[in-house]
Amino acid sequence: MRRILPGVIFASVASVGLLMAAASWFAVDQANRINFSAVADEAVRRISDRVESHILLIRSTGAFFAASGRVVSRTELARYVEELRLSDAYAGVQGIGFARLVPAQPDGDSAVSAEIGGNYGVDVTPWPPTDQPDRAVVTMLEPATDRNLIAMGYDMYANSARRSAMDLAVKTGSVQASGRVELVQNQSQPKQAGFLIYSPFYGPQGGKPGARPIGFVYSPFRANDLFSVALNRSPDLPIRITIYDTTASEQNLLFRSEGMTAVDAEQYKVSTTLPVAGRRWIIEARPSPDYVPPADQSRSYILAIVSILLAAALALSSRAQQQAVMVGEDLQKQTQKNLNDRELLLQEMKHRIKNMIARVMAMARQTARNSADIDQFTTSFIARLDAMATSQDLLARSKWQRADLRTLLVQELRQVFGEGLDETRLSGPAVQLNEAATQAFGLTFHELATNGLKYGFARNADGELSVRWVFETAGNDSNLVLNWTERCENEIPETQAVVGGRAGGFGTRLIDATMRIELGGTIERNLGPRGLTVAITVPVKKIQPGT
Structure with missing residues (x-):
């Protein structure tokens, strides 16, 4: 009112x-x-x-x-x-x-x-x-x-x-x-x-x-x-x-x-x-x-013009008073939002540190499993840590600038899985992301990759990952649809599946918040006995640079 x-x-x-x-x-x-x-x-x-x-x-x-x-x-x-x-x-x-x-x-x-x-x-x-x-x-x-x-x-x-x-x-x-x-x-x-x-x-x-x-x-x-x-x-x-x-x-x-x-x-x-x-x-x-x-008839026209000007003056005066009140309310809301954002940032930082430690431990286990002696382990482990640091630095820069979807995906996957990533299983048209979309997709790829490393296909020797994205038209709207698919020849143990797909931890909530709230999209998970499929759909107008 x-x-x-x-x-x-x-x-x-x-x-x-x-x-x-x-x-x-x-x-x-x-x-x-x-x-x-x-x-x-x-x-x-x-x-x-x-x-x-x-x-x-x-x-x-x-x-x-x-x-x-x-x-x-x-x-x-x-x-x-x-x-x-x-x-x-x-x-x-x-x-x-x-x-x-x-x-x-x-x-x-x-x-x-x-x-x-x-x-x-x-x-x-x-x-x-x-x-x-x-x-x-x-x-x-x-x-x-x-x-x-x-x-x-x-x-x-x-x-x-x-x-x-x-x-x-x-x-x-x-x-x-x-x-x-x-x-x-x-x-x-x-x-x-x-x-x-x-x-x-x-x-x-x-x-x-x-x-x-x-x-x-x-x-x-x-x-x-x-x-x-x-x-x-x-x-x-x-x-x-x-x-x-x-x-x-x-x-x-x-x-x-x-x-x-x-x-x-x-x-x-x-x-x-x-x-x-x-x-x-x-x-x-x-x-x-x-x-x-x-x-x-000029008097009638003058009366009409004066009436409109008077109505406009009264409306502007009322609007100015309302704006003064709204500025105070907006300032209060912005203060509260900043507090919430800071809390979310702290939680995300804590979560990333835990994920980073989990990645380092996973890399240590994989490196130790494939190393013949301590020297080989030291050499391989240091190289992977160095690659992780380099990818982390590139990812940090790309998050705040215009970024290509495929480049962002490859950087995140290499950070998690190293140089042995099979890029042929990553396919889709060229997509340029704005800053908000870059942050959202970077965080999503990071969470999905880490989840796959901890609980999914990467824990199985026969595990495979494919990521495909396309543009689809629905009525007058155009959407970007991305499918993250993990497959294993052997069935995933029930305990591992529960932890990987249905736990609903902070990472899952974070992905939902970025995709649904920030980009106005949808995300669907389908966990089967031999793998996980995640379907992400976002409006193109929400991810284009300049929006």
Whole structure:
């Protein structure tokens, strides 16, 4: 609990501060959203007002035709349109015209061609080809600009989007807007999206149920011109607008503000619908780069940063106090460990002295058994003592440095068994040991060799020793596995076996402590009637130099 207390303090204080910062941020964000929604509503209102004025224009033109009780002449329509001053007051409107509804037959084509010729003095045949039973041919369009004259004779009923709007106008008896179209008189590049608004005209008989209209009073609109003028009124709105007809898809796109990109800010995006003469437009509003939220979020960020810094300061203060206590406890533990290490060192020294005396006595017995006289015994015994001293000196140096496993093993075995060691029975890959592993394995080899000399295979003329080691992989871990194997052709006496394998003396405990505790490994002994097998397994990461 004491270790996690600084973290608990940090998490608690930081959480409270961040919650306060989040609440502040949310409140500011909501205020900014409301503000931008008001800007977006103003943009939609401007568009709605502009479109409504244009729809009213079509209605008034239809009323002009109805009041006349006939299709007005081209001269009358031209004078009427001139008085409206479309280019000044109705930007985006390409003109006001009339489309005559006639059967798609040679007689009908001839009639509208003659009407167009009488109005504008041009010889035009209705176009394009159609598979419909009727045609709605443009016979008048004012003002008579070069662009509008291109539309003369165009059969709007041949186009599905225009035809659908005209059919709905007849069905509902009111003005009807079309979907997105490309105006035939729109020859500029890139071409603007457009739409048309139709009002059916029935002539003197009026719009009785089921009556067939004479034609349609209509007006074509260039969407970009219309919406740009509507939005660019003073004061400027820091907003970007996208307008779709019916569904938000590129094929239904009517208008997109200049500079609009796919990465424009989505944070304050507002989407709304606008009913327009029987159609439903989808209007999406996003802030432009000029939009500045009225409420600044920086205070929320500053509050979050201050909360984290305060939490960190309190946590560090708590940690510093704990460290002062822990230093005292660690000092006490280190003192106790040093006392324990000194006691272990004294016990090991006593044990090694006893083992050294046992080795000297064993060497004396073996030398005496194989010596013919006292001179031969003296010479051999002194030579072995000298070899033991030399090996002991090399071993002492290697224990505190980087050492090779095989070299360490050979030194220990030679120290115990002399130069007659059969090194061919020692096999395995090259293994470099760190300092801790060198001490552990050196001590282990020393104990096993001395044990073999005192109680094991070395006491029997037919005894043999083999040591083999390999690397093995277990899952994601790699281990070093070393097998110490002692074999005799004759069975080992029971008393000797008990002393050698199961006594559990200081040497056995020392080996266990080094392998299991220091290196995190395992050691298994298997004593049989003809010998002893010791299997040592340690993780490679525990013995590598630098660890």
